[in-house]
Amino acid sequence: VVDARPTNGLFTALDGSVARDDSLRMPFGIGIDLVHVGDVEDSLVRFGSRYLDRVFTPAEIRAAGGGSNAGRLAGCFAAKEAALKTLAARHTGIPWTSIEIETACNGEASLTLHGAAAEAAERAEIIAFELSVTRTEAYAAAIVLTVGCADRSLATGENAP
Amino acid sequence: LNDRIRDVIRAEARLGVDVESLSNEADLYQAGMTSHASVNLMLALENEFDVEFPDRMLKRSVFESVSAIRAALDELGVEPA
Numbered sequence: 165v166v167d168a169r170p171t172n173g174l175f176t177a178l179d180g181s182v183a184r185d186d187s188l189r190m191p192f193g194i195g196i197d198l199v200h201v202g203d204v205e206d207s208l209v210r211f212g213s214r215y216l217d218r219v220f221t222p223a224e225i226r227a228a229g230g231g232s233n234a235g236r237l238a239g240c241f242a243a244k245e246a247a248l249k250t251l252a253a254r255h256t257g258i259p260w261t262s263i264e265i266e267t268a269c270n271g272e273a274s275l276t277l278h279g280a281a282a283e284a285a286e287r288a289e290i291i292a293f294e295l296s297v298t299r300t301e302a303y304a305a306a307i308v309l310t311v312g313c314a315d316r317s318l319a320t321g322e323n324a325p
Numbered sequence: 326l327n328d329r330i331r332d333v334i335r336a337e338a339r340l341g342v343d344v345e346s347l348s349n350e351a352d353l354y355q356a357g358m359t360s361h362a363s364v365n366l367m368l369a370l371e372n373e374f375d376v377e378f379p380d381r382m383l384k385r386s387v388f389e390s391v392s393a394i395r396a397a398l399d400e401l402g403v404e405p406a
Contacts, residue, residue: 203361211368219364245360248385257381260364280380 191312193290195249197242198305204234204241219244219260227267238304239273239297240265246308247275247293251284258284265295273297275308289313326405330394333373337366349391363388370394376401 207215208231216231220240228236244263251258262281267273273295277285285293292311297304327349334353335344341357358366366388371377376398378387387397 197360199359199361203359207361207365207368211365214368214371215364218368241361248360254385257379257384259380259383 191289193250193252193288193310193312195246195308195310196306197245197249198303199238199242199245201235201238201299201302201304204238208234208237221261221264224265235299235301235304236267239267239299239306242304242306243273243275243295243297243308246306247277247281247295250290250293250308250310251281251288253284253288256280256284265297267297273306285310326398326403327391327395329373330370330391330398333369334366334391334394337369338362347391349395351391352389354385354389358388370398374398374401374403376403 213231216225220228220231220237224237224240225231228234228240231237241260243265244260247263248258258280262277262279264276264278265273266276275293275295277293288310289312290310291313294309294311295306297306299305331344334340338344338353338356338358339362340347340353347353347356354363363385367378367383378397378401382397382400387393
């Protein structure tokens with residue numbers, strides 16, 4: 165039997181009430197995104213290189229055949245958005261190009277953060293990212309899992325008296 | 326200016342509802358705008374108002390409502406027509 169305990173420190177006490185113990189919080193985060201490949205094709209037709217250059221890095225564009233592989237670009241975009249969600253930085257300017265997606269020969273995807281995205285990850289005390297991307301002819305989806313500081317409460321001092 | 330912003334939203338944001346039914350403060354993401362549609366919205370706003378959103382403005386909160394977009398365009402010096 166696996167104990168599927170939530171990672172946010174919430175637990176149900178014996179009297180049925182929900183309480184929170186920050187020492188039970190686990191330092192994980194997760195983000196997901198789904199992109200319609202047709203939407204990417206549409207943006208390529210309408211905005212061309214402006215769309216490519218604002219969203220994708222030169223290496224990503226090269227890997228997508230100069231922009232001809234909309235499915236690959238859709239996977240990249242989904243991965244970027246999934247990563248953005250884990251950074252919880254709604255009010256921070258983070259260009260899409262500061263999150264770079266690379267796919268190895270074996271199909272395994274990884275991400276590298278630059279500039280504003282790297283700074284946001286540091287502020288969020290994220291020390292590792294795991295990325296998984298999948299796609300069909302019509303859709304691409306990505307999930308990003310983050311691992312933070314082992315003892316976040318100590319690192320942030322949020323439990324300090 | 327808000328009418329022109331609403332015209333761009335209508336064309337780009339692919340909302341599940343008519344943009345006219347939304348207040349200036351209504352959350353466009355809640356109304357169905359996807360993250361990818363927000364890229365089109367940004368690029369189309371740049372075309373419409375002849376501006377370029379700098380990196381510091383590339384954040385979710387800038388494109389989340391008519392009033393947020395209006396504030397960003399004000400900051401970029403766009404004058405009401």
